[in-house]
Amino acid sequence: MKLTGDKIFKISATIIATSALAILLITGYTLAVGSVPVIQKFGLNFFFGQQWNPIEGKEVFNILPYVLGTLATSGIALLIGVPLSLGIAVFLVEMAPKSLSVPISYLVELLSAVPSVIYGLWGLFIFQFWMRDYIQIPLTKYLGWIPLFSSSQSSLNIFTAGAILAIMIIPTIASISKEVISAVPNSIREGAYSIGATKWEVIHRWVLSYGRSGIFGAIILGLGRAVGETMAVAMLIGNAIGPVAMPISLFQPGQTMASLIANGFLDTTRGSLASSTYIGVGLTLLFISLIINVGAHVVMTRVFKVKGGAVE
Amino acid sequence: MMTTSSIAKEENISQLKPLQQETICPTAKMQAINVDAWFGQKQILKTVSLTVKPNTVTAIIGPSGCGKSTFLRCFNRMHELVPNSKMTGKILLDGKNIYDRQMDPVQIRRRVGMVFQKPNPFPTMNIYDNVAAGLRLTGAKKDTNLDDIVKRSLEQATLWDEVKDDLKKPGTSISGGQQQRLCIARAIALQPEVILMDEPCSALDPIATAKIEKLVIELKQDYAVVIVTHNMQQASRVSDYTAFMYLGELVEFDETSKIFENPKNKLTEKYITGEFG
Numbered sequence: 312m313k314l315t316g317d318k319i320f321k322i323s324a325t326i327i328a329t330s331a332l333a334i335l336l337i338t339g340y341t342l343a344v345g346s347v348p349v350i351q352k353f354g355l356n357f358f359f360g361q362q363w364n365p366i367e368g369k370e371v372f373n374i375l376p377y378v379l380g381t382l383a384t385s386g387i388a389l390l391i392g393v394p395l396s397l398g399i400a401v402f403l404v405e406m407a408p409k410s411l412s413v414p415i416s417y418l419v420e421l422l423s424a425v426p427s428v429i430y431g432l433w434g435l436f437i438f439q440f441w442m443r444d445y446i447q448i449p450l451t452k453y454l455g456w457i458p459l460f461s462s463s464q465s466s467l468n469i470f471t472a473g474a475i476l477a478i479m480i481i482p483t484i485a486s487i488s489k490e491v492i493s494a495v496p497n498s499i500r501e502g503a504y505s506i507g508a509t510k511w512e513v514i515h516r517w518v519l520s521y522g523r524s525g526i527f528g529a530i531i532l533g534l535g536r537a538v539g540e541t542m543a544v545a546m547l548i549g550n551a552i553g554p555v556a557m558p559i560s561l562f563q564p565g566q567t568m569a570s571l572i573a574n575g576f577l578d579t580t581r582g583s584l585a586s587s588t589y590i591g592v593g594l595t596l597l598f599i600s601l602i603i604n605v606g607a608h609v610v611m612t613r614v615f616k617v618k619g620g621a622v623e
Numbered sequence: 624m625m626t627t628s629s630i631a632k633e634e635n636i637s638q639l640k641p642l643q644q645e646t647i648c649p650t651a652k653m654q655a656i657n658v659d660a661w662f663g664q665k666q667i668l669k670t671v672s673l674t675v676k677p678n679t680v681t682a683i684i685g686p687s688g689c690g691k692s693t694f695l696r697c698f699n700r701m702h703e704l705v706p707n708s709k710m711t712g713k714i715l716l717d718g719k720n721i722y723d724r725q726m727d728p729v730q731i732r733r734r735v736g737m738v739f740q741k742p743n744p745f746p747t748m749n750i751y752d753n754v755a756a757g758l759r760l761t762g763a764k765k766d767t768n769l770d771d772i773v774k775r776s777l778e779q780a781t782l783w784d785e786v787k788d789d790l791k792k793p794g795t796s797i798s799g800g801q802q803q804r805l806c807i808a809r810a811i812a813l814q815p816e817v818i819l820m821d822e823p824c825s826a827l828d829p830i831a832t833a834k835i836e837k838l839v840i841e842l843k844q845d846y847a848v849v850i851v852t853h854n855m856q857q858a859s860r861v862s863d864y865t866a867f868m869y870l871g872e873l874v875e876f877d878e879t880s881k882i883f884e885n886p887k888n889k890l891t892e893k894y895i896t897g898e899f900g
Contacts, residue, residue, distance in 0.1 A: 408706070498743035502806070504704060506757030506813060507733035516756075520747045 339597060346591030349584060357591060363553040365585060372588040374568070376556035378595060380469065381567040383558040384544060385537040387473025388480055392537075393530055395477070396484035401514055403485075404492040416489060423482035431546030434475045439466040439547065442474060447562050461560040465549055469558050469565040472548035476540055480533035487532065491525030492518055524611050531607035538569075538600055545570035568596040647715065652677040652847040653698060653735070653817055658712035660693055660702060667693045669871045670712075675817065675864075680839060680848045682862035682879065684855055686899070690871040691851045692740075695819050698849060699735035700728040716816070733757070736810030738820040742802035744794030744809070750777075750786050753794040753805055757813045772812055779845075780808035781838055800831025807838065818842060820850040824857065836861050855895055859883050867891045 349372060350357050360373030399419060403412045443466035451462040495518050503517045519526065549564020556566040566574075572589050579586040648654055653675040660668040667690045675681050683691045696702040700721060702710055713720045721731045744753050754773045773790075777783040782804040786797065794805055803823055810818055820839070824832040839861045842848050852858050858865050859879060866876040867888070875882060875891045886892045893899055 496743075498739060498741060499745060501701065501704070501739060502743040502745060502809075503756075504701060505699065505732055505737040505739075506760070506809060507729045508757075508760055509729055512760055517745065517747075523747075 339594075342590055342594040342597060346587055346594045349587040349591045352584065357588075358595070361554040361557060363556075370584050372584065372591075374571075374588075374592055374595065376551075376554065376558070377566045377568045377571045377592065378599070379558050380548070380556060380565040381538055381569070381596070381599070383469055383565065384473040384476055384548065384567055385534055387470060387561070388476035388537040389530065389534060391474060391477035392480045392484060392533060396481050396529075396533070397488055397519070397526070399481070399485040400488035400492050401518075403489050405510070405514055405518065416486065419482050419485050421482075422478070423486075427479065427540060427542040428546075430475050430479055431543035434471065434543060434547045435467075438475065439471050442466055442471045446470070451562060458559055459561055461562070463560060463562045463564070465564055466562075467547055467549040467564060468562045469548060470561040472544045472565070472567075472570075473561075475543050475547055476537045479540060479543065480536050483536055484529045484533040487529035488522070488526050491522040491529065494525070495521045528607065528611060531603065534603055535600060538603065539596065541569040541573045545573040550574055568592050568599075572596075647718065648674045649718070650677075651675060651715070652717070653849075654713075654715040655694070655697065656713040656715065658694065658697055658710065658714065660690070660697060660711075661709040662693075662705065663707045667871055668697070668710075671868070671871075671873045673866055673873060673876060675847050675849055677847050678843050678845075679863040680843050680850060680861050681864040681866065682858035683849065683851045683866045683868060684853070684858045684894075685868035685874075686894070687853065689868045691868050692821050694868065695821055695849060695851045696737075698817070698819055699732045699737055701732070701737065703728070733813050734815050735817045735819060736813060736815035738803070738806050738810055738818065738823045740822045741826050742799055742806055744802050744805050746793060746795045748794055749791045750794050750797070750805060751790040754808050754812050757809065773808075776808040776812040777805075779811050779842075780804045781834065781841075782808055798831070800827050800834060803827060803831070803835060804838065807835075807842075811842075815846065817847045817849065820848065822851050822853060825853070832857075855883075867894060869894070 353360065353371070353373060356373055358373075358378070359375050360371075361375050362371040362373045364371040399415075403416050403419075407415065447463075447466055447468075447470065450460045454460040455462050499517050499521055500513055503513045508516065544567055548566060548570050550570065551564040551566050552571075556564070558565050572592055575585070576589050579589060647656075651674045655671060655673045658668055658671045659666065671690075671694055673681070673683075673694075683694065685691050693702060697710055698714055698721075702708050710722075714722060716731070716734065720726070721728075721735075744750075745756060748756060751773055754776050755769050758769060758772060774783060777786065782801060785801060786792075786805075789796075795802065797805065803826075807818075807823075823839075824835050827835065836857060839848055839850060843863075850858075850861065862879045864876065865879040865882040867874045867882065867886075867890075869890055875886060875888045877887075882891060883895055886895060
């Protein structure tokens with residue numbers, strides 16, 4: 312059989328395309344193999360226990376606080392980041408004159424080019440004190456009796472990390488939502504105006520409703536970034552360990568899966584139970600990320616009934 | 624000192640400028656008085672005046688780009704939604720200028736409904752909600768019986784029998800002609816006083832067009848209808864009055880029969896005999 316140029320191209324393209332899947336499978340497989348020792352030792356407690364003790368001979372590694380910490384910081388990031396991002400996107404498409412919308416959308420996208428360690432640095436030296444003075448102190452003073460707002464000494468805490476994550480996911484959600492909103496046909500806006508809708512009604516009843524599946528996708532991408540974001544969170548979350556890391560108050564030091572790995576992996580020796588623990592945390596993080604993405608896909612196709620890009 | 628070119632320009636303008644009309648017609652439902660409109664620097668309408676009588680169909684004809692759609696969109700203040708658009712002059716609705724500062728464009732658009740060139744039912748809403756959408760907006764009366772109004776509007780748009788079992792289906796699931804009648808029902812549901820139609824049949828097949836035309840004639844029992852069309856036969860079939868526009872100006876406006884049988888202006892004659900356009 313003669314190898315023509317077309318065939319060579321076809322084979323090499325197939326190999327390259329398959330390698331994406333292969334990388335995911337290999338990563339998943341090695342993480343699974345690497346985490347066998349720790350899961351064998353602690354069983355389900357590895358996922359649902361809270362204890363943490365690295366002292367040799369008394370080792371206990373349970374990761375529930377960090378799983379919940381990841382969910383808490385990501386949740387805070389979405390709560391703060393989604394309304395801001397949608398506001399930016401709506402403003403850029405529906406309100407801003409072109410002389411304003413072009414530079415602003417450029418700047419918003421530039422936000423995503425800022426390395427995460429710089430957000431961490433800024434958060435460490437400046438942002439955490441703003442959060443402490445304007446949010447943490449007032450809220451704990453007046454609402455401190457609610458466990459969610461109970462007081463803590465440190466402003467390196469779950470809320471500060473979540474707020475920084477919010478800033479970090481804004482470019483993703485805002486720029487995709489902007490594209491989605493720009494793609495809403497003008498005829499829909501005109502139809503809505505023609506039956507006496509105000510600008511606000513046109514935006515929230517027609518434009519956002521028409522673009523909801525795309526906006527949902529944008530939010531999921533933002534969530535994906537928030538879940539996996541490591542450096543800035545590791546610098547700002549306070550790095551609590553063990554049962555005290557269980558996220559109960561917004562203003563307590565916590566820990567996410569990603570920050571736990573970033574903070575701890577250097578101290579472990581290869582093949583130790585601790586290293587197996589970090590691999591297990593990595594496996595869990597990968598698994599949760601996959602669930603978010605697969606779940607988002609299911610929601611988009613089932614709930615919104617997206618077919619060929621159009622909403623039915 | 625005037626250069627020759629600027630003199631020529633002056634003459635040009637005075638030649639083109641039609642008589643300014645200021646008399647207010649008391650029997651008019653709507654009346655446009657000396658309307659000029661621009662997109663950016665480009666002037667689209669040049670001192671256009673037109674009277675729309677109640678319970679009539681007024682057709683606006685003219686070649687593409689003559690400004691007829693822009694003119695129509697001035698009647699419900701849709702023109703101003705386009706960035707960089709500008710408009711001067713008056714448009715009266717029951718004798719009141721809709722461009723007065725105390726007039727709310729949202730209320731104007733509820734009184735002067737509009738049907739667009741391409742059917743544009745709301746894709747995220749089902750047929751029922753498409754018709755009810757305007758009534759559900761703020762400013763609609765709370766005690767309205769939606770079911771009745773939706774049924775009556777769809778009946779009036781001669782669509783009820785075709786969709787009565789499919790009210791929960793998306794507005795975009797029906798045929799193009801049905802979609803356009805759905806858009807007419809959507810406009811009717813607000814019980815407007817005037818209905819503007821911007822080439823409502825240009826995206827439709829002949830059978831659907833015939834249905835819409837029949838409907839337009841029926842609609843004038845309750846509303847004043849202004850229809851923009853590039854189809855002269857359509858204008859002669861459905862309208863009582865016809866306005867011929869050319870290059871942003873209103874060349875001639877009269878009863879449809881007079882425009883088509885005995886046009887006063889040479890340009891009108893040339894256009895309706897198909898010499899250009």
